[in-house]
Amino acid sequence: MSNQQNKQHAGQQLRAVSYARISLDRREGAGVERQQADTRKLADLHDLDVVAELVENNVSAWSGKKRPEYARLLDMIRAGQVDRVLVWHTDRLHRNVGELVDYLDLTRSHGVKTLAKQGNGYDPEAADGKFLATVLGAVAEQESDHKSERVRRAIRQSRERGEVQRTRYRTFGYEHDGETIVETEAQFLRDAARRVLDGDTLRRICREGQTAGVTTTTGGTMTTTALRRLLLNPRIAGLSSVAVAGHDRPREVIGVGQWEPIYSPETHEQLVAALTNPNRATNREGTAPRHLLTGIATCVCGGTVCASTAPANRQGVRHPIYRCRTKRDNFTPGPHVSRRIADLDGYVKAYVLDMLARMDLSDYLTSTTDDGGKLDRLLTERARLETVLDDLEARYLTLRTDRERAQWDRLNRATLDALDETTRAIDDAAGDTSAVAQLVGVTDIAEWWEGAELDDRRGVVAELVTVRLLPVPRGGRGFDPEYVDIRPRRAD
Missing domain, CATH: 3.90.1750.20 (Putative Large Serine Recombinase; Chain B, Domain 2)
Known part of the structure; x- marks a missing residue:
C-alpha cells in the first residue's frame, strides 16, 4: 500500500500544490485569479491540504524561457512534499511533449496525480494514463505551433504592405511610433x-x-x-x-x-x-592583437602564443600559425609548440559557442558578481518584461478597435520604459566586470559572434576558457583536437 493510501486510510489529508500561469492573451482562458479560485474548489472537492500556491508571472509554457515556479514545483515533487498537483487546465503546465513526458515520469515515480478543473488530469499510474497525457500534450503543442505560424504569416503580410511595425524595442533613429525620426x-x-x-x-x-x-x-x-x-x-x-x-x-x-x-x-x-565582405578588416588600429588567441592560448611550456608564419611547405605555401612567444624571444627552453591559426581559432570558436549555447547566462553572471542578489533580481525582471513584450507583439495584429490599440500602446510603452530602465541597471551592475555581460538580451549567439569586433570575442574567450597547446607526437599530420587542452575557467 502506498504512502498516499496509508494517509487516506488514516484519515489524513493529502498534500496538494496548485500551479497557475498568467497569460496576457485573454482568448487563452482564465486569468490567474480565476485559475486559483477554481483550483481551491478542486482542493475542497477532493479534501486536499493546499500546502503551496505557485503563480508563474507572465511566462509562457511553450516559450522555452526559464520558469522558476515550475522548477520549484518539480523540486517539491522530488522532495516528496506533494501528493497532488492542481491546475486549471493541463496546458498551464506544458505545451511541449518532451517536457510533459519528463513530468509524467517524475510524478509516476513519486505517486503524484495531476487534477485539472477543465479537461482531463494526469494519472501516470493508470494503464493508459501516460498515453492519453502524451496525446493531449501533442495536441496542445500543435495548437501552439499553429498559432505561431498564423502570427508569423500575418506579420509577413503586414510587412509586405510596408506597414509600420510596433515591436518591443524602439528602433535607433525613430521614435516609439516607428515613423517619427529622431x-x-x-x-x-x-x-x-x-x-x-x-x-x-x-x-x-x-x-x-x-x-x-x-x-x-x-x-x-x-x-x-x-x-x-x-x-x-x-x-x-x-x-x-x-x-x-x-x-x-x-x-x-x-x-x-x-x-x-x-x-x-x-x-x-x-x-x-x-x-558582409569577408575581406573587410575588423581591427586596423595600432599594434593591438589581430587574432583571436594571441596572448590568450599558451604553449606547453607555459608561455603565451603570438601570430607568426610557418616555413613554406612543398607547394611553396606559408600558413599563418600561432607559435610560442618565449621560443621566438629565446626566453625559456622547450619543448615549444605551434598550430595553424585557422584550425585553432575554428576549434576554440566552436567550443565557446557550444558552451554559451548551454549556459544559463543569469546563473553565470549572478555567480560571478557579489552584489547581494541585485543582479539576479534584475535579470529575472528583464526576462519577465521580455515575455510580456512577446505576448504583446503576438496580440498586436489581432486588435480590432481604436480603444484596444490605445490600451495596447499604453501597456507597450510602459513595458518598454521598464525594460530600458532594467537593462541600464544590468549594465551598471555587471557590464564593467564581465565581458560575457554584453550577451544579455542576445538571442542568436552565433550571429553575435560573426558581427562582434575582435576585442569583444577575445574578451569572452579569455573570461570563459583556458587554451593550452600540447605537443603532437612525431609523425602526426593535420589538426588534432586531442592535443589542445581547452577547459572552462569555472566549473559547472
Whole structure:
C-alpha cells in the first residue's frame, strides 16, 4: 500500500500544490485569479491540504524561457512534499511533449496525480494514463505551433504592405511610433554609413560616438555589434523586411515601408556589400592583437602564443600559425609548440559557442558578481518584461478597435520604459566586470559572434576558457583536437 493510501486510510489529508500561469492573451482562458479560485474548489472537492500556491508571472509554457515556479514545483515533487498537483487546465503546465513526458515520469515515480478543473488530469499510474497525457500534450503543442505560424504569416503580410511595425524595442533613429525620426540619432547613422563606405572602422566610429554621448535606445553602450546590426537593417533605408535563417545573413527585403527613410536604399545596398565582405578588416588600429588567441592560448611550456608564419611547405605555401612567444624571444627552453591559426581559432570558436549555447547566462553572471542578489533580481525582471513584450507583439495584429490599440500602446510603452530602465541597471551592475555581460538580451549567439569586433570575442574567450597547446607526437599530420587542452575557467 502506498504512502498516499496509508494517509487516506488514516484519515489524513493529502498534500496538494496548485500551479497557475498568467497569460496576457485573454482568448487563452482564465486569468490567474480565476485559475486559483477554481483550483481551491478542486482542493475542497477532493479534501486536499493546499500546502503551496505557485503563480508563474507572465511566462509562457511553450516559450522555452526559464520558469522558476515550475522548477520549484518539480523540486517539491522530488522532495516528496506533494501528493497532488492542481491546475486549471493541463496546458498551464506544458505545451511541449518532451517536457510533459519528463513530468509524467517524475510524478509516476513519486505517486503524484495531476487534477485539472477543465479537461482531463494526469494519472501516470493508470494503464493508459501516460498515453492519453502524451496525446493531449501533442495536441496542445500543435495548437501552439499553429498559432505561431498564423502570427508569423500575418506579420509577413503586414510587412509586405510596408506597414509600420510596433515591436518591443524602439528602433535607433525613430521614435516609439516607428515613423517619427529622431534627428540626432539619424545624423549619427548617416555619418556612420558614410564613414564605413569610406573605409573607416566600426570601432573608431563607436568610440567617438561614446565620447559624444551616443547610446542605444535602452541606454546601453553603442557597441560595434549594435552599430553593425543597425547599418545592416533595411528599416533604416525605408524598406520592410523579414529575418532570414542562417547566421550573419542580411534580412530579406519584401516591401517599401510607409515611413521616412534615414538614408537611401542605394546606401543600404552599399553598406550590406561592405559589412558582409569577408575581406573587410575588423581591427586596423595600432599594434593591438589581430587574432583571436594571441596572448590568450599558451604553449606547453607555459608561455603565451603570438601570430607568426610557418616555413613554406612543398607547394611553396606559408600558413599563418600561432607559435610560442618565449621560443621566438629565446626566453625559456622547450619543448615549444605551434598550430595553424585557422584550425585553432575554428576549434576554440566552436567550443565557446557550444558552451554559451548551454549556459544559463543569469546563473553565470549572478555567480560571478557579489552584489547581494541585485543582479539576479534584475535579470529575472528583464526576462519577465521580455515575455510580456512577446505576448504583446503576438496580440498586436489581432486588435480590432481604436480603444484596444490605445490600451495596447499604453501597456507597450510602459513595458518598454521598464525594460530600458532594467537593462541600464544590468549594465551598471555587471557590464564593467564581465565581458560575457554584453550577451544579455542576445538571442542568436552565433550571429553575435560573426558581427562582434575582435576585442569583444577575445574578451569572452579569455573570461570563459583556458587554451593550452600540447605537443603532437612525431609523425602526426593535420589538426588534432586531442592535443589542445581547452577547459572552462569555472566549473559547472
